[in-house]
Amino acid sequence: MQTRVLVPSGVLGLGFDSDALARGVAAGPDIIAIDGGSTDSGPFYLGTGTSKYSRSVCRDEWRQLLEARAAAGVPLVIGSCGTCGTASTVDWMFEITCELAAELGQTLRVARLYSDVPVEALRHARDADRLIPLHPAQATDDDALAGMTNIVALAGAEQIQTAINTGADVVL
16 A cells, blocks of 8 residues: 655745645645754753744744645644653644634644653653663763753554554644
8 A cells, every 4th residue: 555645845834846746736645744954953952842943934934734635634743742742842733733724714632642752751761771872972860861851752553553543633
């Protein structure tokens, strides 16, 4: 079975060609997906729980993608909301989505996937020898854990698929 995924850009906020998006929608995608972040920017955005890209730019691009989603009648998925994927940036994208849905007259089912990990969970994993440093990193000590402001886990396709299977129009 073939699945057609329309990816208009490598990341929300970096820009994309509106004509190419329209051609992609006309080609009949099964899903529209875009990333919201990258490790290329380093740890700053995760550490601060902020987006690399401005709210206005993300909002303008997200509007186009919500319109494309409505035209195509398919789910719209964004990964790593707000560059870093913390709960605060998932909620930031949810606020933007709600604002735009109201402006566009769209009624949406929105799934929010959170992947924040409490420091205590890492401490427990470390103490159980399940937290192993990658060479050449040092073992994570209590001081390092105490200095961590935002910790997020990697989510797989299964969580997104479950959200889509429950009828989500948009997955954040």
